[in-house]
Amino acid sequence: MSADSGPSKPLCNGTSTIEMCNGYCSKPHMPWFGMDIGGTLAKLVYFEPTDVTPDEEELEVETLRTIRRYLTSNVAYGSDGVRDVHLEMKNVKLAGRVGTLHFIRFPTASMKSFIELAKEKKLATLADTICATGGGAYKFEEDFNKEVELALHKLDELQMLIQGINFIDDTYPSECFYWAHPDDEEQCKKVPFDFSDPYPYLVVNIGSGVSIIAVKSQGDYARVSGTSLGGGTFLGLCCLLTGCNTFEEAIEMAAQGDSKKVDKLVKDIYGGDYDKFNLPGHVVASSFGHMMCEDHRKTVCKEDLARSTLVTITNNIGSIARMTALNHGINKVVFVGNFLRVNPIAMKLLAYAMEYWSKGQLKALFLEHEGHFGAVGCLIELIKEKR
Amino acid sequence: MAEYYAKSLELSGIPALTLTNLKHAERIAFDIGGSLTKLAFFSKISHKRALYTINPNTKSNCETEEEGWRLHFINFETKYIESCLDFVKQNVMGRSTDVNGKIIKATGGGAHKYKQLINEKLGVEISKEDEIQCLIKGCNFLLKNIPDEAFIYEKHSNPPYKFQSPSNQPLFPYLLVNIGSGVSMMKVISDTEVERIGGTSLGGGSFWGLGSLLTKAKGFDELLELAEKGDHRLVDMLVKDIYGGSYDLIGLPGDIIASSFGKAARSASDTSTHLHERIKKGKLS
Numbered sequence: 001m002s003a004d005s006g007p008s009k010p011l012c013n014g015t016s017t018i019e020m021c022n023g024y025c026s027k028p029h030m031p032w033f034g035m036d037i038g039g040t041l042a043k044l045v046y047f048e049p050t051d052v053t054p055d056e057e058e059l060e061v062e063t064l065r066t067i068r069r070y071l072t073s074n075v076a077y078g079s080d081g082v083r084d085v086h087l088e089m090k091n092v093k094l095a096g097r098v099g100t101l102h103f104i105r106f107p108t109a110s111m112k113s114f115i116e117l118a119k120e121k122k123l124a125t126l127a128d129t130i131c132a133t134g135g136g137a138y139k140f141e142e143d144f145n146k147e148v149e150l151a152l153h154k155l156d157e158l159q160m161l162i163q164g165i166n167f168i169d170d171t172y173p174s175e176c177f178y179w180a181h182p183d184d185e186e187q188c189k190k191v192p193f194d195f196s197d198p199y200p201y202l203v204v205n206i207g208s209g210v211s212i213i214a215v216k217s218q219g220d221y222a223r224v225s226g227t228s229l230g231g232g233t234f235l236g237l238c239c240l241l242t243g244c245n246t247f248e249e250a251i252e253m254a255a256q257g258d259s260k261k262v263d264k265l266v267k268d269i270y271g272g273d274y275d276k277f278n279l280p281g282h283v284v285a286s287s288f289g290h291m292m293c294e295d296h297r298k299t300v301c302k303e304d305l306a307r308s309t310l311v312t313i314t315n316n317i318g319s320i321a322r323m324t325a326l327n328h329g330i331n332k333v334v335f336v337g338n339f340l341r342v343n344p345i346a347m348k349l350l351a352y353a354m355e356y357w358s359k360g361q362l363k364a365l366f367l368e369h370e371g372h373f374g375a376v377g378c379l380i381e382l383i384k385e386k387r
Numbered sequence: 388m389a390e391y392y393a394k395s396l397e398l399s400g401i402p403a404l405t406l407t408n409l410k411h412a413e414r415i416a417f418d419i420g421g422s423l424t425k426l427a428f429f430s431k432i433s434h435k436r437a438l439y440t441i442n443p444n445t446k447s448n449c450e451t452e453e454e455g456w457r458l459h460f461i462n463f464e465t466k467y468i469e470s471c472l473d474f475v476k477q478n479v480m481g482r483s484t485d486v487n488g489k490i491i492k493a494t495g496g497g498a499h500k501y502k503q504l505i506n507e508k509l510g511v512e513i514s515k516e517d518e519i520q521c522l523i524k525g526c527n528f529l530l531k532n533i534p535d536e537a538f539i540y541e542k543h544s545n546p547p548y549k550f551q552s553p554s555n556q557p558l559f560p561y562l563l564v565n566i567g568s569g570v571s572m573m574k575v576i577s578d579t580e581v582e583r584i585g586g587t588s589l590g591g592g593s594f595w596g597l598g599s600l601l602t603k604a605k606g607f608d609e610l611l612e613l614a615e616k617g618d619h620r621l622v623d624m625l626v627k628d629i630y631g632g633s634y635d636l637i638g639l640p641g642d643i644i645a646s647s648f649g650k651a652a653r654s655a656s657d658t659s660t661h662l663h664e665r666i667k668k669g670k671l672s
Contacts, residue, residue, distance in 0.1 A: 039629040039646055109653065135629030135645075156636050208624055208646035223637050228644040229589075232624055236651030241600055245652075264568055264592055269421040269496030276517060277571075277583045284588040286421055286568035291596030292607070293466065305600070316589055323585065 027095050027383075029127050031067055034379030036160065036372075037136020039208030040232055041338055042108045045375040046071050047092070049099040063122050070121070071102060078113055081106035087369055089172055095383040103372045105338070111140055115147050124149040131378035133160040153381075158213055160377030161205060162221055165336070167380050168369050169195050175368050176334075182351035193365055200330045204321045206337035207371065208232030212321060214328050225324045227317065231339030234313045241309065242302040250306055251343055257307030261300045264289025287312040314346045318353040322362060331362050338371030412459075415475070417505075417513075418521065419497025421568030422592050424468055426461040426475075465497055472508040490514045494521040519583065522565060523575050530558060568592030624649025 032047040048068060052060070075083045082105055089101040106114060118124075130144070133155045141152045169175045176195035181187040203213040209232060212225040231247075238250035266274050267281030268289075279285075288308060290296040321333050333354060340347055347366055354364040369376070412428035435450045463471050493505070494516045502513050529536045535550040563573045563581075569592060572585040598610040626634050627641030628650070639645075 039624050039649060135626070135631070135634065139629065139631030141631075158637070208629070208649050209644075228623070228647045228649075230646050230649075232646030232649030232652075236622070236646075236648030237597075239652040240648070262596075263588070264421055266496075269500070269568065271496070271500035274496070276519065284569075286590050286592030286596075287588045288596030288600070289421060289568050289588075289590075289592035292422065292592070292599045297599065312589065312593070316587065319585075319587060 027097075030064055031123075031126060032094070032379060032382060033127075033130055034160075034375040034377065034382060035130055035132040035134075035137070036157065036374030036378065037108055037111070037132060037134040037140060038371075038374075039135060040108055040235070041105050041207075041371065042111060042114065042134075042136060043338075043372050043375040044104040044106075045372060045379050046102045046104065047094060047097075047099050047379060048072055048102060049097050050090075051098040061126070063125055067121050067123070067126075071104070072100075077104070077106065078110070078117070080110055081114075084372075087372065089168075092171060094379075101376075101379075103369065103375075105371075108136055111136065111143075115140070115143055118144075118148045118150070129153045131155060131382040133157045133374050133378050155378055155381055157374055158211065158221070158223055160374045160381065161203065161336075162213070162215060162377070163380050164373030164376035164378075165203070165334075165367065166218075167376055168367070168373065169198075172368065176365055177368070178363060178365050179348050179351040182348040182355070188348060193363075195365070198332065200328070201332040201334055201365075202321065202325050202328070202330045204317065204333060204335045204337075206230055206317060206335065206339035210317055210320075210337075212324050214324075214330060224328060225320060227320055229313055229316050231313075231337065234309055234339065237309045238306050241305045244302075244306070248342065251310075251345075253303045253306035254310040254345060255307075257301070257303030257305065259284075259304060259308040259311045261296070261304050262290055262308035263287050263311070284311070284315065287315075310343075310345060311349065314349045315353060318350045318364075319357070321350075322354055322357055325362055326358075332365060333362055334365045334367060336367050336370060336373060340366065341370045413456075415491060417491070417493040417495070417498065418518075419465060419468070419493060419495040419501055421496060422465060422595065423462050423567075424465045424471065424495075424497065426463075426471075427458065428461075429456050429458045431455070432457050468497070468501060469504065469508070472505060476509055492516050494518045519571075519573065519581050520579065523563065523573075523581050524578070526563065526575070527558065527578055566590050619644075622651050623647050 030049070034045045036043040048071070070077075071083070075085055077083070084103045084105070087103045092099060092101050123130075127150065129151045130153065132152045134157050137152050137154045141154065144150050144152050174192040176193045177190045178193050180189055180191045198215070199218075200214065200216045203215060205211045205213070207230060209230040210227045211223055213221050214224045215221040235247050235250060238244055238253070242250070242253055244250050244253060263284045264286040265281060266279050266283045266285045269285055270281065273279065273281045291300075321335075325331065325333050335347070335350055351364040354362045367373075412430045415426065415428040418425040418427075431454055433452055433454050436453050437450050491505070491509070491511045491513060493513045495518055498513060498515045498518075502515065505511065505513050531553050534552045536553075537551040539549045539551065541547055541549065560574055560576050563575050565571045565573065567590060569590040570587045571583055574582045574584050576582070595607050595610065598604060598613075602610065602613055604610045604613055623644045624646040625641060626639050626643050626645045629645055630641065633639060633641040
């Protein structure tokens with residue numbers, strides 16, 4: 001503020017409504033959100049300030065308080081919104097404030113309900129834009145404009161993903177880990193990995209579909225490969241094959257199944273190993289390869305089918321990731337995305353496969369916050385914005 | 388065009404002519420794969436050839452009879468190998484003179500697995516040949532000698548199939564993608580040198596297996612028929628289903644599949660008969 005502008009106006013600290021704001025905002029208006037609207041899931045990250053002074057609390061607008069209370073006192077929202085409490089990050093410093101990061105997700109299919117909720121809570125009186133990424137930021141832009149009277153500041157999903165990963169890894173202790181002894185049930189365990197000197201690395205983002213991004217240095221990244229056989233495929237096929245309805249059910253079934261009854265292995269074809277090409281007998285030669293045979297179909301149960309679907313999708317992703325890493329001369333591969341949520345089977349399979357097929361040259365890494373990075377990236381972007 | 392070449396015959400309805408050819412087979416070889424067993428044999432056959440110049444004075448025929456070699460191909464499911472061996476024994480093995488020695492060459496995983504069975508049924512020794520060597524020998528032979536063997540498919544051209552003649556262009560190196568029950572990808576460097584550089588377990592066997600689980604089709608051919616009628620866009624999640632259009636920043640058009648079967652979870656309760664067809668198409672892609 002210049003001394004020449006007459007009587008000085010108080011700075012808006014972002015906790016007033018848009019109407020009451022005098023336009024001199026030192027920070028963006030609360031609430032601080034980041035959204036990532038994907039093909040199957042919408043991810044929301046909410047920053048709850050915990051350094052609220054008594055003065056500020058008095059001035060806090062009713063609407064803002066309502067939203068804050070609604071989000072932080074519930075772990076379930078509506079019929080299918082969930083807050084991942086175990087991923088909560090306390091004492092996070094953002095733009096001069098201190099607070100807790102909350103991670104919320106709900107099916108993109110319920111976007112209409114979310115929009116209704118935002119409208120009901122009068123979100124538009126507090127913020128004029130929401131930073132959002134993912135395909136849904138484009139697909140639902142008009143709905144947000146019309147119903148909630150909010151503009152969506154659309155951001156690129158890959159850029160937000162990388163930005164989110166960088167921020168969380170700097171902020172959350174032991175964010176990055178790998179699996180030691182992934183093929184040994186007894187000895188298998190999570191080991192923290194120091195990701196502070198990460199470049200170059202590959203990010204394999206397993207959402208509905210898969211994108212593979214090569215990150216050469218800060219700001220130097222590009223999508224180099226991908227596959228349409230992702231988490232959406234696993235869920236879709238499982239639902240068709242087993243009649244299950246949710247991701248959690250599919251994972252539960254897979255945990256109890258045996259894929260060897262469903263898949264045709266090298267030894268089923270060769271009667272042993274295929275030595276010439278170093279293919280041991282236990283390797284899968286043809287996924288679902290026994291299922292054209294009615295006798296075999298009679299001996300398998302739903303759990304076996306779910307397991308085979310999981311193994312097939314996971315191994316295919318691992319194989320493509322490995323070949324991509326080889327092509328780009330990168331030996332650190334980070335797997336993220338909500339496909340890996342509550343899915344230690346897939347994580348361990350990826351860890352084992354990467355190590356086995358690369359003879360120890362490649363390392364499979366994982367991040368605790370799974371599929372929330374895009375939303376976090378958006379939150380960071382919001383804070384960067386100057387008013 | 389390719390469909391005409393690849394039309395299969397029911398073994399029970401095998402025409403007498405083909406049977407005769409089998410009886411006169413000079414040499415037989417097997418490729419016993421994970422799902423299918425391929426039998427190749429050649430026999431001498433007589434055929435008529437049209438003459439384009441006729442001498443009016445001699446009143447010769449406008450056609451002439453010639454003898455030549457014909458290469459035949461038979462496929463059957465490996466699970467029926469015993470019946471097939473019985474069939475071969477009845478129709479071929481009976482003649483002690485015609486079979487070239489008492490050794491039959493075979494390849495594929497089954498050459499290892501069924502060696503004993505073949506020995507018992509046919510009284511012959513199997514000479515196990517390496518699958519990959521046989522594959523490239525066969526490929527190279529056909530590519531160098533048979534016109535219209537290789538073809539290119541261009542979706543928007545008319546006709547879409549463009550057949551290639553053997554040319555003087557160097558054949559090597561080429562990438563060979565063998566799509567059987569599973570898939571092997573090989574770099575073919577010469578007539579004998581080959582390197583397996585990759586592969587995937589998602590092959591023909593997966594399509595056949597998943598198709599058998601998801602539809603009521605009986606057999607591979609019926610699965611293909613279903614797939615032809617289906618619309619995968621009702622089962623797969625396309626980029627435009629997620630973005631509302633194309634994902635311009637990385638150049639992904641709206642019609643590209645973002646997540647195969649990505650819509651299947653929501654329509655799992657859909658019991659319409661068309662679901663089967665849609666699913667088939669989804670899996671082929």
